[in-house]
Amino acid sequence: MAGKIHIFDTTLRDGEQSPGVSLNIQEKLQIAAQLAKLNVDVIEAGFPIASKGDFEAVRAIAQKIEGPIIAGLARAEKKDIDRAWEALQYAKRPRIHTFIATSEIHMQHKLRMSREEVLNRAIEMVKYARSLCEDIEFSAEDAFRSDPAFLYQVFEGVIAAGARVINIPDTVGYATPVEFGRLIRNIKENVSNIDQAMVSVHCHNDLGMAVANTLAALENGAQQLECTINGLGERAGNAALEEIVMALHTRKDWFNGATGIITEQIHRTSTLVSKLTGVSVQPNKAIVGNNAFAHESGIHQHGVLNERTTYEIMTPESVGLKENQMVLGKHSGRHAFEERLKELGFSLNKEEIEECFVKFKDLADKKKIVSDQDLEALLSEKITEIPETYVMDYFHISSGNKTVSTSTVKLLKEDILIEEASTGDGPVDAIFKAIEKAVGMEIILAEYFLKAVTSGKDALGEVTVKIRKNGTLYLGRGISTDIIEASAKAYINAINKMIYTEQEN
Numbered sequence: 001m002a003g004k005i006h007i008f009d010t011t012l013r014d015g016e017q018s019p020g021v022s023l024n025i026q027e028k029l030q031i032a033a034q035l036a037k038l039n040v041d042v043i044e045a046g047f048p049i050a051s052k053g054d055f056e057a058v059r060a061i062a063q064k065i066e067g068p069i070i071a072g073l074a075r076a077e078k079k080d081i082d083r084a085w086e087a088l089q090y091a092k093r094p095r096i097h098t099f100i101a102t103s104e105i106h107m108q109h110k111l112r113m114s115r116e117e118v119l120n121r122a123i124e125m126v127k128y129a130r131s132l133c134e135d136i137e138f139s140a141e142d143a144f145r146s147d148p149a150f151l152y153q154v155f156e157g158v159i160a161a162g163a164r165v166i167n168i169p170d171t172v173g174y175a176t177p178v179e180f181g182r183l184i185r186n187i188k189e190n191v192s193n194i195d196q197a198m199v200s201v202h203c204h205n206d207l208g209m210a211v212a213n214t215l216a217a218l219e220n221g222a223q224q225l226e227c228t229i230n231g232l233g234e235r236a237g238n239a240a241l242e243e244i245v246m247a248l249h250t251r252k253d254w255f256n257g258a259t260g261i262i263t264e265q266i267h268r269t270s271t272l273v274s275k276l277t278g279v280s281v282q283p284n285k286a287i288v289g290n291n292a293f294a295h296e297s298g299i300h301q302h303g304v305l306n307e308r309t310t311y312e313i314m315t316p317e318s319v320g321l322k323e324n325q326m327v328l329g330k331h332s333g334r335h336a337f338e339e340r341l342k343e344l345g346f347s348l349n350k351e352e353i354e355e356c357f358v359k360f361k362d363l364a365d366k367k368k369i370v371s372d373q374d375l376e377a378l379l380s381e382k383i384t385e386i387p388e389t390y391v392m393d394y395f396h397i398s399s400g401n402k403t404v405s406t407s408t409v410k411l412l413k414e415d416i417l418i419e420e421a422s423t424g425d426g427p428v429d430a431i432f433k434a435i436e437k438a439v440g441m442e443i444i445l446a447e448y449f450l451k452a453v454t455s456g457k458d459a460l461g462e463v464t465v466k467i468r469k470n471g472t473l474y475l476g477r478g479i480s481t482d483i484i485e486a487s488a489k490a491y492i493n494a495i496n497k498m499i500y501t502e503q504e505n
């Protein structure tokens with residue numbers, strides 16, 4: 001079975017439904033730009049009626065990102081569809097994605113609607129959406145647990161009403177591959193007008209079978225696969241884009257069809273999404289985990305040294321991991337630096353390169369070798385910049401096992417220098433309390449996470465914090481070879497984001 005396999009990325013919609021994840025407009029734009037470089041076919045940019053922020057993000061992506069179709073989600077409600085269209089109309093290739101649940105459990109307990117009402121609503125709303133936009137996708141939420149006969153009737157109705165894509169979600173991740181494949185085949189055989197629409201699937205990972213179910217659907221005729229980077233998504237997540245794509249890339253003998261994904265962009269996309277969402281990738285995660293291409297045991301190492309394919313079914317290069325060919329350190333110049341940035345896929349203007357070069361030299365003074373990961377960490381700090389209300393000018397820490405930790409900080413707010421000191425339960429607590437006094441706010445720290453982004457005693461430490469205000473979480477990141485400095489930077493970054501977001505709304 002040959003043909004193009006369409007990749008529908010929903011990292012910015014279902015992926016953002018991961019508990020604790022909230023992306024601002026700039027972050028969503030960065031991810032969308034990277035998804036365009038990855039060459040996905042569709043970017044589901046958000047759920048415009050959900051919030052002003054989500055609406056603005058979908059609109060900004062529709063205005064600025066070219067290449068993929070830009071989709072926005074809407075319930076089978078006129079007001080949702082209107083709001084989605086208001087944001088999407090700027091896109092070169094807009095798509096309204098509307099949905100309603102078709103399973104008895106959802107219709108009875110959630111929607112409190114009869115089958116007839118759901119069928120009529122689905123048809124009516126697809127017709128309405130189609131009056132605004134050419135490209136309409138319809139999803140039957142909880143399709144896998146729906147009565148197949150009813151499902152066929154709904155799909156037949158919405159296709160006749162103008163849906164171009166019909167999506168079959170396993171909303172709660174209940175299916176097994178054989179069952180899910182069979183459902184797709186039955187839909188293809190029993191929906192009389194199916195040839196007028198593209199068949200899509202959307203699988204959740206509650207039982208760890210999202211990717212397997214997606215591939216089973218593909219074998220049985222699905223043409224569009226919905227997925228997210230790193231498998232992010234509601235509860236246990238969605239089918240992971242990188243796993244689906246690399247399964248198809250690696251097992252061309254198994255399935256005769258191809259996605260348009262530029263696989264060399266996979267690693268970079270995964271890293272960006274992990275950094276901006278604050279959700280780390282487990283080391284043994286297929287394709288994008290740190291250990292995915294690492295060989296630890298002697299027998300494996302021996303085999304790989306003789307012939308890579310003894311233990312490698314795909315190359316690290318195929319997902320964009322490079323062996324470091326040029327060592328960057330404090331004696332390197334701008335040419336080598338710029339070249340390396342290009343190789344890593346960053347496109348910066350002269351001014352930005354100069355700014356990063358200064359940061360790179362500062363780091364090279366502290367570290368012997370600046371690795372690709374160091375550079376990505378530095379650069380991602382630059383690309384996530386937002387207006388800085390507060391900037392750290394100075395800090396001092398006094399700490400020990402028999403003394404109370406104390407900290408002094410000086411923060412700059414425009415030209416005004418604010419100095420405060422505090423004690424705390426350890427140096428990080430002391431500096432956080434001093435920062436809180438300086439900004440004059442009581443801050444609730446919801447999460448604190450420290451990891452080494454590079455190796456060695458002089459490793460760069462990356463701190464991620466989440467602070468909470470009025471029920472909203474704000475994520476901040478800071479990078480330094482000094483973990484107290486990284487912590488303070490992350491805290492101030494989160495506070496600046498909070499101030500920025502409040503001003504934007």
Ligand SMILES: CC(=O)SCCNC(=O)CCNC(=O)[C@H](O)C(C)(C)COP(=O)(O)OP(=O)(O)OC[C@H]1O[C@@H](n2cnc3c(N)ncnc32)[C@H](O)[C@@H]1OP(=O)(O)O
Binds near residue numbers: 049099101
């Ligand atoms: C399977 C999925 O992932 S679906 C997408 C899930 N994503 C989200 O929910 C994130 C964004 N959601 C939100 O911001 C909010 O839920 C909103 C803005 C959409 C709605 O908020 P509220 O109006 O406060 O309603 P609330 O979320 O409490 O309840 C959902 C309502 O939508 C109805 N509803 C749910 N799905 C649909 C649908 N597909 N079509 C029409 N109505 C629906 C429910 O029956 C309920 O109606 P009711 O208020 O008349 O009882």
Ligand SMILES: CC(C)C(=O)C(=O)O
Binds near residue numbers: 014139167169170204
């Ligand atoms: C809206 C649909 C596609 C969905 O997210 C689901 O059913 O999981």
